[in-house]
Amino acid sequence: MNGKTFWAQLRRVPTPLALLVGLLLGLLIGRSLPSSFLAPSWAFRPVYVSARKQLTLPTIEQRHRVLELLSTLSPHHTSECTRNSQPLYVQQVRERYESLVGLRPTSQASWLSSLDFGDFGDFGSFGDSQHVHLAPTKEHKYFFAINLYNSFEIIPDLFATLFRVSAILGYHNVYVSIYENGSSDQTKALLRIFDALTKSVGLRVTIRTSTRTRGAFNHRIEYLAEVRNQAFNPLYELRDSHNEYFDTIVFMNDILPCVDDMLELIWQSRRHNAGITCAADYMYHQELNSPVFYDNWVSRDINGTALENAPFEAIFHDPHSSERFQLHLPVQVQACWNGVAVLDPAPFYTPPYVRFRMAKIGESECSASECSLICNDYWEAGYGRILMVPRVKLAYDKKVFDVIHPQRRNLSAIRGYVRLGGLPDNPRTDPQDRSWFGPHDRLFTPEESQDIEFVPGPSHVWCWGWDGAGDIDGPDVDPIWESMPNRSQRAGAVTVKHERMMDGL
8 A cells, every 4th residue: 555545545434433543552652761851851750649649849950930920920119128238238148038938058158159040149149050959957947927908019028038938048947827818910820820829839839719898887907917827827727737836926007028037037036036027117207308217106215205207317216215216226115016026936836826816895995906915925924035236137028128218329339449458348437328218238336236134024015906997087085194014114024035036156
């Protein structure tokens, strides 16, 4: 039979029979070829443990490939955070945060030179990652909790920072829990994209969404406390189902954070064994044409007075606190939240088992913010080492972010030059570094790493309550000086109970 006759006979075969023959041939060919020929090199192979099907952790190359995809969507506003930082700041950062690295190279190479995480990689070159052998250090577990509502604009920056910070802390050491509800923009759709991307590189993320909104007759603080507790649910689920505990909680609002901002808050939290560590957040004041301190409804000075929505020199009433704040030095406070709070989780795991809550109005407790109340509960539980870190300046929008993170323009800070002699660099000799909203790469001073002498809490705290249901315009009762429990005024309230300091701090 010649070729023409063969093809003529083949065309007479019924279509269903031809399809069946094709499928059989495909199966035979597939079985005869090696699996590596059919699957791309980056495909993940399942590993069977007992009866559960699990995915193997991706390789460094696979993570880097997904990072490139992730970076096409982020970040928008914070892309200049660590770009073109002055060399001395880069050196300080490498030394300061080395103890936080969750995976350490066995060679003597710098930890930053062994990792490439987009913009954070501007601190150091990537090098040849496939030849770096990583060995785990002492593990510390971090639980990130986030509430989102109509947050489409900030999600790319938020996830970019989460992704890079988690890579430094170690993906296996981090769990991210996000609770979103009631958004009317495309927040839910964008969250689904980032959920898939982050999980594909081994970062554990739980994103739960809801259509629920605050009803007209729901108490505002009761509602907000419930929303925050929803983001905490995986913390207890992991404890109950896998006996997994975390020694640091990072609770984030809808902010625009830089990578080194988050590392500094975690570093200060561990350095001082703090119960709560927070940043300083800012909003734009139209009349002053400048950013001013924002979260004064929650934040209280160590003397119990409320902080002010004012420029930096007029925020604190206590003279000692004000002086430290203006020098960018960590300040002990009675309460704060300010966009990000790093919490010691011990009071969540052990008695008195604190949770976000509304005030016990029936017992004459002032109806403060759920964030103020949790600070009060930390004091009463004996975890009153509460710290504000002025260096970490946070914004909720691009306008404020650009003001509080200006670009360095002074010619004395030309990049790449090394001092050959003379006096050592002093961050206060550059006029930009002396300004409050100076460049992001302002050098660290020794005072920013010194021990803080924590003192017991005040006997009374200024409280402007919010009693009414449905009122969304602000506090609705007369402010008072509320008395604090005697236990928060004793030395035991600031005694270290949960040792969280890391090696090298």
